[in-house]
Amino acid sequence: MPSHAPTSTSTDDPADPLARERAHLLGSRAALRAMREDAEALDIRDVTAGWVAAEVLQHQIELRIKALADLSHTPLFFGRLDYVLHDAGNRFYIGRRHVHDAEGDPMVVDWRAPVSQPFYRASRKDPQDVALRRRFGYTSGELTAYEDEHLTDPAEADTTSALLQTEIERPRVGPMRDIVATIQPEQDEIVRAGIGGTVCVQGAPGTGKTAVGLHRVAYLLFAHRERLARTGTLVIGPNASFLNYIEQVLPALGEIGIKQATVDDLVAHVPVGGRDTVAAGRIKGDARMAEVLRRAVRSGIRMPTEPVVVVRGSRRWRIPAYEIEELVREMMDRDIRYGAAREALPQRIAHAVLVRMEQSGEAPDDRVQDAVARNAAVKAAVKAVWPPVDPAKTVLRLLSDADFLAECADGILTEEERKEILWAKPARGLASARWSAADAVLVDEATDLVQRTHSLGHVVLDEAQDLSPMQYRAVGRRCSTGSATVLGDIAQGTTPWATATWEEALAHLGKPGAAVEELTRGFRVPRSVIAYASRLLPAIAPGLTEATSVRDSPGDFSVRAVPVDGLDAAVLDACRDALRHEGSVGLIAADARIPALAEALAAEGLACLAPGEETSAEARLTLVPATLAKGLEYDYVVLDEPAAVVDGEPDERTGLRRLYVALTRAVSGLAVVHAAPLPEQLSNLNAAADGEPGTAV
Template identity: 35%
Template sequence: MSELVHPAHAGADSVSEQEFVDRAHARLDALRAEYRERQRATHASHGVGNAQGWTERDAIAAHLGEMAARLDHVEDRLVFGRLDMADTEVRYIGRASLPDEGGDPLLIDWRAPAAAPFYRATALDPQGVVRRRHLLTHGRQVVGLEDELLDASDKAGEHLDLQGEGALLAALGRAREGRMGDIVATIQAEQDRIIRADGDGLLVVQGGPGTGKTAVALHRAAYLLHARRERLERSGVLVVGPSRVFLRYIEKVLPSLGETGVVSLTVGDLVPGVRARGEEAVEVSRLKGRSAWVRLLARAVRTIVRIPEGDQVLQVWNRKVTLRREDVVRAVRKARRSGRPHNVAREAFALELMEVLATRLVVEAGDATSEAAVDGDDLSTWTQEVRDSIDARRTINLAWMPTSAMTLLERLWAKPGLLARLNDEVGSPFSRAELELLSRPRGSALTQADVPLLDELEELLGTTNVLEDQSARQRSRTHAAEVERAREAMESMNLGGGIVTAEMLARSATAADDLEPMSERAAKDRSWTYGHVVVDEAQDLGHMAWRALLRRCPSLSFTVVGDLDQARGESRPPSWKDALGPAARALAGEHVLSVSYRTPRTLTLLAEDVLARAGAPVLHPTTAVREVENCYRSLHVDGPGAPMAREKDPLWALAQEAVDRALARLDEAEGAGRGRIAVLVAGARAHAWDADTVGTSSLEDRVALLSATASKGLEFDSVVLVEPAEVLADGPGDLFVTLTRATHDLTVVHSRPLPAGMEEWSTE
């Protein structure tokens, strides 16, 4: 087991370690200053005297700036570990690799193979390590040391074998600050094996509350960015979370590990320009996640094409020409054989029919004896006449209308008859009752579960010509504006008449757009393919969401983390293979995190007991390493039961009282203003109390009012849970979530009877 350095040695050791920490920070400062100076010098240089040269200069300067920014992010707790090896080698472990003045290793990056024993060595398998030391720092000051002597004779008994136990428990006991911190100094062996696992295929990390699965996934992303730098810097890493508040909660972890080029999105943000802000019942979300939509949406797109019932006579210039039904059938068949999306294939369809009509007009005008003998010039002339004909354009458009994914999806939800007909045509995968749940008016806010369906339609439809034309016109206008700005700048500096023209300067400015960070370019591009994808709270994703994610990572390199016991709804997936749906084909391995580091033991046992009594026994129990005395209490008030506006609700007053008590406890234990509290509600009461139900709230406030769903993945020092019976009504998974968000204490306020098992655990 680990222990603090003996006081007799602490003074000398602290001085020695402080000297090393000072040296490492001095080297960090020097490297950072060097990068910034080189960046300034590069900006000041003229580069090669052409647009490409200036662009290359700017790219080099941007890279140097990025290197300096990475060093900015790793400054806090730069050095945190030391290994004394059996061969007398000493290795210092930190957040980044730093060379000394001669180029030799000074500080080893925690992700390097040489650092692995810091996380994996044990008394039974020391891996050449004699002593492992944790350096506890505040700013640039060493404030504590903790040593572990890896002696096989000092075998752990039945206690959990925790690496750096003192540092770990100190970190776990620290007050929350509204953002997740990294765990780089306290990674445990079972976590490290996952972090350093091979990046090929889909890796599942099953972990109950407090096991650190999110932190493990993020550190794994940082590790892969280090180990596969060249590949992943080009393609990037995508992190998918359950809500925007969750993404804000974790946003500082990867930068603190020196990685900034990561895209973070919810499923509702996967389609650029679309934000899912609506809500819906769990059963509706699950319906939208089913794989049956693959066939139904494909059918919906096919039905946009309308074959006329008979031949049609069209007016083209001063002539009449017949568009035969078989002409349309043949053109549709040919366009579909191309395999291109609907809006893209429409162009080939339209061109085919225009050529058919033009050929017929040439022959009927007597300019050719047969269709085979039509002259190219005549054909071109009459094709333009067909293109200009309102009659012909209308008829061709009606046969194969362009449309957008949003327009078609809104039609499906707003037209129950259309949806029912399509359902019948693909084998009726949905019941009539299920279809009724999907109906909603046009203009309703998109929900998270809508976006994968929208993405599927985007794939089936492709872009419309109208959009492409607008994009081209916009690019033309932008370039013209750049030329005008360049001309004015050259005139103001008397640069006219030289070898550099305004056009060249404008092209240089346009090329500079390519210097936009990869993460920003990727977030704007629906077709971007990532080198690796991290998915958190993955147990709640439907099959259609998995299809959207697989599209974005054809290499199938995924880290998937979640907890089947926290799945929403009345039922949960029995296994990860079932939960993954179409992504199960990429499953390369499954790891289970069995130790809960964050959640107090009492709350862990309470949550597991309540789920068992609710008929949903926990599939993956965990062993908690922490206990907090008096961490669970319940408060009862007589009330109407039905939710009402919070100002009139007696439960609101009781919840406020519980919050005030929690604030006082935190102020006394952690210091004034420190720590975070959440009030968690569910169902209609969440709306009556104006709680954040979709995860969009700020993390700056000390007290958050959230729905059970919006609290997923978050942690707080104290939690006030309101009417747990209402939470259970939304499913046992939601109740399991709310019972395990607290790192210190949980207070339940209620007017209705508590779910079975909760009353006897209370300490009040």
């Protein structure tokens, strides 16, 4: 696999392949500028019939202009495919977006197009009609090298791409970037999976599951743009810091305006200001609460005791109580949503009146039925038997009225469980209620029981392993008529209410039987780091396959035991050592240790950022609470006091999972600094297996 670096040959020399590729890059950038200028020059004043259509069209044009932006430090193309039929029509440059010349001929083909797929999947065993695959190397946006694979040449050795390895190991500065140039075959299969089904990706640290999910969104928008334009897409992450970290990936791929949210954002019906105990959080997150809420919402339904008498002109029409009861029971048995049933009941009563009118020789039409449905007697009857429900007030009553909770939870929750989740009744009702995050999810469930939640065409749910069953139900409502991509790692489940298996989680999501794909080949986490962290797997997720790393470099790794009174100083020294390297540095510590470390960093003049803030030449160090580390990556990580990370969680297993997350945030190097004893799973560093870390004390 020949690799070519720049030579002293003039870039104008047509015999120099690198010069020709640079010329094609310049031509492609010029063509992209022309495409953008054409979009900017569009005049729609005489095209649309009204101002609403004009506004919609203008918005679409503005999105198109944004999507055609030429990002100077982002390579316009990263590969080339020469098919076996080697002529001008069978050579394709593969890039982040489609670019065509003035005649409409492609200069760069979108990586999502079918003709681009062999760039990721072709091999010597299955060349897929590709004679040559060329990868390009860039430095600061300039094309500086290329590397060829002759897939049909049996004499060429099958070796790892040096440019691919360099791109994977490139230091990370700033937010997450796309991996479109380095997608691996097993990742590409997930990315290009059809929109019709839900896919769950169990991915070990560093296997690229988040990137796979984001690229899958980009692919689906390419392959099913009209459908998803109507139904919508959504990316759900664990917290705002994580969403800030990933927010540039889709725009870099030309996809503008994709909505992002956390689960808390989705269920923000009430202001959250309270906190639950661990036990209360577990109970409120349990799927059994769905039936408790269904009973609570329907608790006000009463069977009629009086007939309905409708007066129209000189005639009186009487519907007996037993007939209305039949209508009410029918809708209850059909389990129609509360609000929809309440809207339908007046029409059903009105229809019964119309039947009597017809039997008496009258010929009423739909207008008469609508008028009867609005009759005061009908409206009063409906209010009495099927009263309006306020979801938030219903949940508040459920959580603050012991008798009402006992009635609704009878046979579902034990007396001890009911006591655990019961509030003291707020003095001013809704106005003084201190809702917790779990309470907001209950309100969302109650809201859906009253009125159907809008469903999207596709939802990406990242770091899904931390969700409770009730949170899964909240997300599932947003894709009940669409599909989902579920991403996570059971070993990184750090909430007390996390589900034990993906099968259970998918059932709560409303997608039972969805395919579960496992990614175990790590591309970012060094071998020494993943081997060290994997010692925790038997204790935190014994059923998972241990991850491996394809990186040639084992990575920098050290474990430093220090005296208690020297811990802060040792941590600062480790940060200074890490800052001598290129790339981002993350100092991860137990949440309780963050204020002390922030003060120590400030005293030493070491500038630090908060998670999600963009690194720069002046500030490359981020101080990360362990509870916010999930999903983030740093070139070098300094881990402060592992025992404190474990002790910061409600139980040992959750603590060890949190520690596993913290250990696997490193891309190039990890330094563990501790004064307290390490967890026993990590304390024995005498193993001699290849790739095992060493110890520096």
